[in-house]
Amino acid sequence: DAGVTQSPTHLIKTRGQQVTLRCSPKSGHDTVSWYQQALGQGPQFIFQYYEEEERQRGNFPDRFSGHQYPNYSSELNVNALLLGDSALYLCASSLGLGTGVQYFGAGTRLSVL
Amino acid sequence: QKEVEQNSGPLSVPEGAIASLNCTYSDRGSQSFFWYRQYSGKSPELIMFIYSNGDKEDGRFTAQLNKASQYVSLLIRDSQPSDSATYLCAVRSAGKSTFGDGTTLTVKP
Numbered sequence: 001d002a003g004v005t006q007s008p009t010h011l012i013k014t015r016g017q018q019v020t021l022r023c024s025p026k027s028g029h030d031t032v033s034w035y036q037q038a039l040g041q042g043p044q045f046i047f048q049y050y051e052e053e054e055r056q057r058g059n060f061p062d063r064f065s066g067h068q069y070p071n072y073s074s075e076l077n078v079n080a081l082l083l084g085d086s087a088l089y090l091c092a093s094s095l096g097l098g099t100g101v102q103y104f105g106a107g108t109r110l111s112v113l
Numbered sequence: 114q115k116e117v118e119q120n121s122g123p124l125s126v127p128e129g130a131i132a133s134l135n136c137t138y139s140d141r142g143s144q145s146f147f148w149y150r151q152y153s154g155k156s157p158e159l160i161m162f163i164y165s166n167g168d169k170e171d172g173r174f175t176a177q178l179n180k181a182s183q184y185v186s187l188l189i190r191d192s193q194p195s196d197s198a199t200y201l202c203a204v205r206s207a208g209k210s211t212f213g214d215g216t217t218l219t220v221k222p
Contacts, residue, residue, distance in 0.1 A: 033210070042117075042201055042212030043157065056209050090156055097208040099145035099164070104156045 002027050004093050004105035012111045013081050021076040021108045025093030032074040033102065034066060035090040043090055049074050050097050078110075086112045116140060117204050119213035127221050132189040134216050136202030139183065146178055147203040148187045150196075151215065157201055161187065192220045 005024045013019050025032050031050045035043035045058035049068035068074045072093075078085055088109050092102040117138045126132045134148075145164050149157035161176040163169045163185065169176045175188040185204075189196055199215040 031208075035212075040214070042203075042214045043210075045209055045211065048208060056207070058209075088156075092210075099205050099208070101147070101159060101162055102203075102205075102210060103159060104149075107156045 004091055004103055006091050006105035006108050008108060009106070010109045012113060014113050015081055015083060017081050018077065018079045019081060019110060021089050022073065023091030023105060024073045026103050029093035029095050030072050031094045031096060032068060032072065033092045033094070034074070034076045035092065037088040037090055046076070055097060081112045083112050086110060114139060115213070116211045117202055117213040119202050119216045121214060122217040123219055124216055125219045125221060126192050128192060128194060130192050132192045132196065132218055132220070134187040134200050134218065136185045136213055137183055138185070138204045140204065140206050141183065143204045143206045145205040146176070146185045147205065147210070148176060149201040149203060151199045151201055194220050194222050196220050
């Protein structure tokens with residue numbers, strides 16, 4: 001049973017650039033949520049996708065956008081990168097929009113120079 | 114006030130002891146509660162989830178929930194050095210999860 005997979009593992013970008021991160025949910029899951037985790041902090045909710053639509057959004061600017069495909073995989077796009085965007089980006093999958101369990105992928109470590 | 118608060122620690126216990134980790138939350142509408150373990154440089158790994166008031170046991174782990182007090186805890190019995198990690202409390206409401214900043218636990222041999 002494949003778990004949540006994310007790519008790439010690590011990424012180095014410079015300020016102003018754009019980045020796309022990818023996520024495939026756990027088999028049987030249809031909902032994908034994205035989180036940003038800065039060093040020493042808990043994951044911060046970015047947004048959630050279900051049925052190819054953004055269903056909820058955290059307190060992140062419009063530079064952060066996403067997409068979900070019919071096969072439930074998802075992308076996180078960040079435009080005009082800032083130094084402060086350097087973090088571990090985590091994808092979590094779950095079944096439906098309710099209160100069910102979320103499982104995390106291994107994450108993408110983004111460094112902005 | 115943060116939505117989910119945890120003691121940052123570090124919490125240090127000897128091997129074989131009971132480790133007690135605590136979490137309080139502000140949203141009374143929260144419906145489900147989770148404990149994740151995160152090793153340094155790794156992603157969060159689910160340990161326990163609890164939906165109803167009371168205790169839930171799974172092996173060496175016990176989660177306790179008191180919705181009236183807006184409090185959830187995790188007990189780790191017979192702590193092992195491999196339990197040394199950061200423990201994240203997460204509270205889920207209407208599909209959105211809010212995390213605390215975690216408590217760092219060190220189990221000394």
